[in-house]
Amino acid sequence: MWSRRDLLRAAGVGVAASIVGDLGCRAPTAPVAPARELDPALRPALRDALAVLATRLTEPVVFARVRRRIRAAVDLLERDVADDTAALVVLAGRGADGVWREHAIDRVEPALVQAAAQALIATAPAGGGAAVIPGPVGDLAPRVGTDPATLALADWRDRLDELAARAASGGNSRVVYRAAYAVTDDETRWVVSAAGDHRERRVRSRVGAVAIAWHGSAPVAGAVEVAGAFGPDTARLTTAALTAINEEALALTTPGAFTAQPDATVVLAPAVAATLIARVGPMADGPVTIVDDPGELADGAGYGSFAVDDLGRPTAGRRDGWLRRDREGRGVAAFANLVVAPGAVAELTAATGAAAFLIDGVADVGGRGDQLALRATRVRRLERGRLTGHAWRDVELRGSARALLAATTAIGAAPVTVAQRDDDVPQAVVTPGLVSRAALVPSRGAA
Amino acid sequence: MTVAADRAAVLDALRARRELADWSLRVVTTQRAWRRLGDLAGRGTATGATLTVTLHREAPAGRGTASFTVAAGADARALLALAVARADAALGPSWASPAPAAPARVDTSDPDVAADPGGAVDALVAALTAADVTTADVTAEVTDVELVTRRAQRAAWRETAVTARATLSAPAAAVIDARARRVADLDLAGALARARATPAAAPLPPGRYPVVLTAAALLHGDRGLLAAFVAQADPRLERQGLVRYRPGQPIGAGATLTLTSDGTLPFGWYSAPLGARGEAVRRFPLVTRGVAVGLGLDDREAALRGELPNGGVRGLVIPPGDLDDDQLRDGALVIDALDWLEVEPTTGWFRAGFGGGTLRGDAIDLLGRARTSRSVWSTPTYRGPALWHLGPVAVD
Structure with missing residues (x-):
């Protein structure tokens, strides 16, 4: 039985290999792990951390990011949804010696953010600092057609099943492997500095499909992907585009080497x-x-x-x-x-x-x-x-x-x-x- | 929650699931110090931790496996339940986990870097500043790895890593990119000398030329052209017929190459006491006198084949040849460095850019029959001949 990652790799389909190759199971019965609620105490903690930095650093900045990535894939035999969240906080500023300094942690607990701010200023020479007047507060969350935060497991599965069904049209038995995928990043960033206290949510997705057929001793792929600032809108991948990847995988080539x-x-x-x-x-x-x-x-x-x-x-x-x-x-x-x-x-x-x-x-x-x-x-x-x-x-x-x-x-x-x-x-x-x-x-x- | 609290929560959740056939928890905690010169100049530190769980479920129909990463403060029991469902639905052939392995004795930590990563970075930056670079990016990292398994196997070790990237002021756009576990192995002086010595060659007329690669060129990027052999040792590719040769078969007509994987090279970049899930890391042959011998076997692949795991392909060791450098260089196109390289894993075909043009050929055939030097060269990933004469190679 083909390993999907190996087949995709041999066919040279890099993006699909990284997205589809990691997943693997039949229809899961357990729910997708719920997205963690962002701690409402985080934003005040970031402002407090800015104040700590300002006691010894000029141009202080506190940056935080929580990125939830949902990867859903369907292939000939299996479907799966993976849900991972990664956090990052970076505290930065310029010391009295003119050197730009930073400290990063991968946790957003308020107490740890505060401790990280203290750790950064402890390494900076004395004599610096700035009077930071908190800047204007801004929140930005562009509208997203399909909000991933509102989708349940069944929604993801239905979308991928529909995509896979459309992708299967136009192929024949020479297509030995077929996969459809959707990857959505739901990311919230905070940047707190003298310029302002800014929170911004961004949703972006990549939706694609792959078809692989054998040509002699090597697999050949047809692939398509749509990407942009939207949720898992699988309808953006048209049936015509999905049909074309089958044609691309099945297309024969001209015998003999290419003439330069x-x-x-x-x-x-x-x-x-x-x-x-x-x-x-x-x-x-x-x-x-x-x-x-x-x-x-x-x-x-x-x-x-x-x-x-x-x-x-x-x-x-x-x-x-x-x-x-x-x-x-x-x-x-x-x-x-x-x-x-x-x-x-x-x-x-x-x-x-x-x-x-x-x-x-x-x-x-x-x-x-x-x-x-x-x-x-x-x-x-x-x-x-x-x-x-x-x-x-x-x-x-x-x-x-x-x-x-x-x-x-x-x-x-x-x-x-x-x-x-x-x-x-x-x-x-x-x-x-x-x-x-x-x-x-x-x-x-x-x- | 702290890393320790997350670790405790994950272990509690795993130990509560007595029906699991096997599991492993890998906790990787990292401290990093860095400095930059030129654009985005500054200095910084970072800390982070990653908890990765792999679990196995036995069923009458076979064994299923799932892996997941635990985010900071995440609900370990919920993640575990989801992973168990995934493992139940991903059944493959049954296999039994091998007996716990004793950790290999290998040095992976530079005590000076471990004690003061910031100091190590400052020393490297001072060396680069004296070398007249326009930009530099230096990092020192200390990683503590802990492995806990269901069968009470517990191991912990420390790894260090130093990396240095720099752009020289002359020749224009010359770049060095070095990494090692130990500062002494970074060989900044050698990298700077090689970057400065690379002449701007005029393009060669297309044709076939006798080509000699230095080890530095051969290993472009990481494993360079030897990546062709690493790919052929992938057991999954072998099982699916996507390789050119199998153990016991000649790698090519007239091949004489002997190639060994060694995960215990002192301060080797790929060296480790144990594999990612606690499997043994051993020294084993890949090719012996032109005949394929071994595959890189993790615990599952080894169990399915009735063999012992060896931790996969790691550092590469080739015995020295019997020719003097002058003999090899005489009349040959000697290439000290490549600009870029692509190696196709299933076929071993490669193309590589260098100052005078592009090389194209069959890496397995060319390296399998290559004549090599008596002089040797060592890096954190390679111990072998300093020069490789490939014979006639197409250049355009």
């Missing part, structure tokens, strides 16, 4: 474009404009959205970037949502001219810095805007990410949110497909 193309017209699917954009970051010059936008995006597209960064600085109108806390509480300068302004081309393949190649997805990303060596899941040939039926699976796209974007000749009209991280600072690239030029080589070398 030193300068090919390429149509990059949104997931492929997202890989380039994540490497380059914000860009204002050239045909592709990329903006880091942490604000609320239309239709819940902002998977990485937030209103106040983890130092308490509002993002509205800010141009200097923002600081986020990673899983361990370390400060990182991370983009929120890299947004590409959509173009006007509804059908990119029609905008390609005589000969082109459609790059469907990303199997692995090599290269260093700006130089990419991206191994594609599948490359299909186009002539005069139409698929010829030729397809290859072991093809590598090479070149400078910046140069590829600069060579863009057409931008699609329909942006897609591509979530970038699964377990750390939430980030996304919101982009349509692109037409550009790149070198394509066989990833296993010339025959």
